[in-house]
Amino acid sequence: MSTTIPAAKTRPEATPPPEGTPVPRRKRTPATWFRGGGLQSVLFAIPVVLIFAYFSWGPILQGLVLSFQKTNLVAEPSWVGLSNFEYVLSDPGLAQAVGNTAYFALLALVFGFPVPIILAVLINELRKYDGVYNALAYLPAIIPPVAAILLWKFFYDPSTTGMFNTMLSWVGLGPLPWLNSEALAMPSIVLYATWAGAGSTAIIYIAALRTVSTELYEAAEIDGASIWRRMWSVTVPQLRGVILVMMLLQLIGTFQIFTEPFLFTGGGPNNATQTILLKIYNYAFVYGDFGAATALSVMLAAFLCLLSAVYLWATKRWSPS
Amino acid sequence: MSYFQDNAPAGDTATLVIAEDTQARRARRRLGRRGPVEAKERGVISFADRKRRTVRVWLRIIQSVALVGLVFAGLGPLIWSAKASITGTQDIISDPMGIFFAPNEWGNLILAWNGAQIGQSLRNTVFVAVGATISTLVISVLAAYILAVMRPRWAPILSGAILATLFLPGVISLVPLYLTVLDLPGLNISLLNTFWAVWLPAGASAFNVVILQRFFTSIPKEILEAARIDGAGPLRVLWTIVLPLSRPILGVVALLAAIAAWKDFLWPMLVLPDPLLQPVSVVLPALAKGPTPLAVQMAAVFLTLLIPVVLFLIFQKQFLRGVGTAGGIKG
Numbered sequence: 244m245s246t247t248i249p250a251a252k253t254r255p256e257a258t259p260p261p262e263g264t265p266v267p268r269r270k271r272t273p274a275t276w277f278r279g280g281g282l283q284s285v286l287f288a289i290p291v292v293l294i295f296a297y298f299s300w301g302p303i304l305q306g307l308v309l310s311f312q313k314t315n316l317v318a319e320p321s322w323v324g325l326s327n328f329e330y331v332l333s334d335p336g337l338a339q340a341v342g343n344t345a346y347f348a349l350l351a352l353v354f355g356f357p358v359p360i361i362l363a364v365l366i367n368e369l370r371k372y373d374g375v376y377n378a379l380a381y382l383p384a385i386i387p388p389v390a391a392i393l394l395w396k397f398f399y400d401p402s403t404t405g406m407f408n409t410m411l412s413w414v415g416l417g418p419l420p421w422l423n424s425e426a427l428a429m430p431s432i433v434l435y436a437t438w439a440g441a442g443s444t445a446i447i448y449i450a451a452l453r454t455v456s457t458e459l460y461e462a463a464e465i466d467g468a469s470i471w472r473r474m475w476s477v478t479v480p481q482l483r484g485v486i487l488v489m490m491l492l493q494l495i496g497t498f499q500i501f502t503e504p505f506l507f508t509g510g511g512p513n514n515a516t517q518t519i520l521l522k523i524y525n526y527a528f529v530y531g532d533f534g535a536a537t538a539l540s541v542m543l544a545a546f547l548c549l550l551s552a553v554y555l556w557a558t559k560r561w562s563p564s
Numbered sequence: 565m566s567y568f569q570d571n572a573p574a575g576d577t578a579t580l581v582i583a584e585d586t587q588a589r590r591a592r593r594r595l596g597r598r599g600p601v602e603a604k605e606r607g608v609i610s611f612a613d614r615k616r617r618t619v620r621v622w623l624r625i626i627q628s629v630a631l632v633g634l635v636f637a638g639l640g641p642l643i644w645s646a647k648a649s650i651t652g653t654q655d656i657i658s659d660p661m662g663i664f665f666a667p668n669e670w671g672n673l674i675l676a677w678n679g680a681q682i683g684q685s686l687r688n689t690v691f692v693a694v695g696a697t698i699s700t701l702v703i704s705v706l707a708a709y710i711l712a713v714m715r716p717r718w719a720p721i722l723s724g725a726i727l728a729t730l731f732l733p734g735v736i737s738l739v740p741l742y743l744t745v746l747d748l749p750g751l752n753i754s755l756l757n758t759f760w761a762v763w764l765p766a767g768a769s770a771f772n773v774v775i776l777q778r779f780f781t782s783i784p785k786e787i788l789e790a791a792r793i794d795g796a797g798p799l800r801v802l803w804t805i806v807l808p809l810s811r812p813i814l815g816v817v818a819l820l821a822a823i824a825a826w827k828d829f830l831w832p833m834l835v836l837p838d839p840l841l842q843p844v845s846v847v848l849p850a851l852a853k854g855p856t857p858l859a860v861q862m863a864a865v866f867l868t869l870l871i872p873v874v875l876f877l878i879f880q881k882q883f884l885r886g887v888g889t890a891g892g893i894k895g
Contacts, residue, residue, distance in 0.1 A: 298767070301744060314743075381883075391869070398660075400660075523735065537740065
């Protein structure tokens with residue numbers, strides 16, 4: 244870096260005119276463009292544009308194109324119209340994958356979403372040791388997911404000597420089949436996902452809670468509002484902007500769930516945890532059908548864009564202007 | 565579009581959070597002599613409430629239950645994993661809760677480190693995380709600098725193109741990104757089985773560009789102007805003024821990039837099929853599927869989570885503040 248600085252110094256006239264000040268418009272020639280730092284900004288932009296073109300813009304456009312093509316990496320790709328979409332939509336497993344994904348999103352929303360909010364309010368009310376609570380809550384988020392999933396997979400052992408079943412037996416409940424049963428597999432994954440994600444989301448809510456003005460609480464208190472009432476009528480409305488954004492982000496995230504079902508169950512038992520992303524993975528990297536995989540990806544992405552648009556439109560009324 | 569409008573004040577909130585944080589800390593320091601109890605500003609529950617008996621009792625109960633729950637959920641698995649890593653397979657399977665009374669088998673850790681190649685794959689993970697962090701920092705700093713400080717005529721086009729990717733879910737580019745890495749268009753290079761396949765895509769992060777751009781824009785124009793009048797070129801302004809001023813936000817971006825790279829599983833699994841290059845997150849599940857004894861697996865799991873947990877426990881203050889700041893921007 245230091246070697247380039249003298250080079251930059253030798254051209255002191257490369258300073259662009261100060262922004263905002265009304266400069267009389269001169270004729271733009273290549274020379275003024277060069278002296279205005281035009282070349283340098285282009286040089287700076289080259290790595291940015293290359294990286295984004297190759298690894299962001301390109302793949303997005305290619306995804307749209309591939310969904311209308313047949314590719315097997317050897318022969319030239321050929322246009323096949325909508326047949327990839329037809330193939331994916333007629334897949335008998337699709338409905339279940341969509342249903343499972345929606346079920347996961349719903350369970351995570353109903354049971355997982357309030358946990359970090361409650362945790363944040365609780366930690367925010369602590370007068371001391373809040374750092375300890377904070378760190379403890381964040382610990383699960385710092386464990387690499389793969390290691391945590393392997394641990395939990397062992398905890399979910401369905402035999403009577405399994406970790407969770409041993410704990411349940413202390414309170415007289417019974418061994419549960421956990422990941423081995425079609426009914427319990429998805430809730431088990433949601434339980435893990437809530438444990439893994441609550442701490443990091445709570446940190447965001449805590450940061451938001453700090454910005455709630457204490458005068459609002461004082462005013463509510465003078466008006467005779469109880470602690471619960473203050474929570475409902477001051478804290479929750481003050482957080483609603485953050486809550487709305489976090490809810491949308493969580494929805495988008497849960498619809499793209501992959502690692503947890505892939506490592507916990509691989510989609511089983513009997514496809515009970517088969518999700519859309521697992522299907523995309525199988526299409527592309529198990530069967531080598533990149534057309535079908537991108538077609539399903541494009542449909543999921545379109546659905547998520549639509550969902551976000553509808554969500555933002557529907558919640559406009561509640562979001563702080 | 566209203567997403568932008570929602571987001572715009574959130575950036576100010578984030579800086580407010582930081583400002584308020586330092587204020588609160590100063591206040592705490594001042595009040596520290598009088599007593600730590602009054603140091604913090606009130607929340608939902610006021611000081612008057614806290615003097616009431618029922619409130620105090622309930623608060624004590626709720627906080628104790630929460631603490632027990634958090635210790636159980638946060639620390640429990642870690643402690644169990646630590647003991648399981650030095651316990652025999654038979655003991656772990658027959659009585660997972662009783663392993664604390666089982667004899668120690670230190671050999672597990674050595675078997676995992678050498679035999680199961682956890683040492684090698686941890687080195688790979690460090691490699692992946694460091695490279696991805698550098699790539700993210702370089703690209704997003706350059707992009708944010710162009711958009712916020714240099715502002716050429718075509719900046720709005722670049723800004724729009726980068727922002728557009730923020731709204732598209734990642735799933736759309738997973739498969740094509742893989743095909744891109746297999747054969748870079750126009751170059752005929754395959755990045756498969758090279759760390760570049762993990763490092764370079766990490767650079768294309770619109771979210772980090774937005775965070776940095778917002779911070780760079782808030783740097784007072786007068787400082788940049790003064791440097792330019794003194795004859796500093798764009799690179800020098802970036803290196804000697806913009807970067808030193810934005811050290812905290814650079815730390816946050818680097819931290820988030822490193823954590824994301826450390827945790828990532830699917831992408832490295834796809835582009836690094838060679839076991840000698842795979843990071844630990846890819847090696848572990850393969851290990852669990854193979855014939856490795858459970859005790860060695862558990863030792864491998866413990867070695868994997870040890871480094872991030874220790875780093876977190878050492879730097880937790882900076883860590884939580886950084887993550888909170890980023891969240892404030894995101895929110």
